[in-house]
Amino acid sequence: MTKSSLIMYGAPHSYYMEHGRGPGPADYRKLAPFMLQWIEVKEGLPAIFYEEPKRMSFAIAHKVATQGIKVPNEHNQGEVLNSVIDDFIKTVIPKMLDELGDVFLSRLRADIVGILKNELTAA
Numbered sequence: 001m002t003k004s005s006l007i008m009y010g011a012p013h014s015y016y017m018e019h020g021r022g023p024g025p026a027d028y029r030k031l032a033p034f035m036l037q038w039i040e041v042k043e044g045l046p047a048i049f050y051e052e053p054k055r056m057s058f059a060i061a062h063k064v065a066t067q068g069i070k071v072p073n074e075h076n077q078g079e080v081l082n083s084v085i086d087d088f089i090k091t092v093i094p095k096m097l098d099e100l101g102d103v104f105l106s107r108l109r110a111d112i113v114g115i116l117k118n119e120l121t122a123a
Contacts, residue, residue: 008085018081020071021064028058028065035060 025031035057039049049056072078097105 010081014081016069016071017076018071018078020069020073022068023064023066024068025065028061031061031064032057035064 032054036053038060039045039053039057042049097108100108
């Protein structure tokens with residue numbers, strides 16, 4: 001954490017959902033097992049994906065390895081994670097704090113201020 005940013009940790013693919021990715025690796029076959037797993041759990045794909053999952057996984061892997069994934073695109077407008085996090089921060093947390101009451105809120109505020117002071121003085 002710095003004065004102007006906060007780092008959040010999540011699933012390894014989270015960054016790519018939000019920002020896309022460049023081409024690579026050179027050997028696209030390394031990506032194919034991951035594409036196959038995606039096909040196996042993804043709902044609503046065209047029938048050919050379920051009829052020939054290995055073939056389709058190699059086709060997707062080849063395209064990703066040669067072209068990357070651009071975000072935003074027709075299937076992902078970007079902000080897929082930020083919009084959820086922003087909504088949580090703007091709506092859920094204030095409601096939660098209202099329900100917790102003033103005593104808990106003052107304790108929480110003191111803890112947060114202490115953490116921030118420690119982080120800022122350590123930097």
